[in-house]
Amino acid sequence: MKGRWWQSRPALLAASHALVVLLGWTAGSAYFGITRGSVQAAIDSIARRPRANAAYLAFRFGSADQARILLRHVPPVTSDNAVASADLMLTELRLAVLDGEHVEGTNPTPHLTAAANACTRFQSSCELTQLRVMATKIATQRAHSP
């Protein structure tokens, strides 16, 4: 007896391939869902770049008041906790320089303290004296700027 058409070999092959394609699409979409964070981080990094560069330029060459405004408006890094903490530390060190906190004997030092807090999230040794040395080095960038 002759079988029905959907029981034929080509029909079964087409059906099994369609099922595999469906599974592949689902698996690919699920994988994208898991890794979506890295795509979003790339997008955020591109959107953040003009503000981050503008803040750096203002710190190097601009007035202290403008540099403070720009540094405070740079959105945080979203890609990775260690990178985000390092970036926050650098921003706080620059703000510390603008407020003269890198000068020995200055008190209080809110930005240096904030930098130390950010530092402890990715590094074990984060003494205020160490951070003051780093801030002094960063200050030379600004001091050497015309």
Next chain:
Amino acid sequence: MAKRAVKVVGLVLSHLSAFVLTAAWAIGHNSRGAFQAASKDPLYRLGLHFNALTPDTAAALPPFEQDLQAVAGTLGAPTTEVVRLMRHLRDGELARAGEACAALAWSRCDSATLVDMQKALE
């Protein structure tokens, strides 16, 4: 027997390749969708202007000044002006960069300083 084995291997390979190709397509399709959705945001497009773009890609974007005006309210006055200055520096328009620098009332806006600014942004 050997003929049957070849058939089975062929079936496995064709199903496996269909699965892998479709999964890769789904990942690419979704990633592309995410970047296309982001490109509706003028802040993201401003960022694209400052990334290494091919002339074709840059031409596909709306004008820089249009996007800068669109986000001026969000960025605030000094940031908008500094971003404009950065754009002139990147494009090598030192005369315009000098004007933007002067508009910011920065202490030094001479050619040598503007070149230093260009280097700082590299």
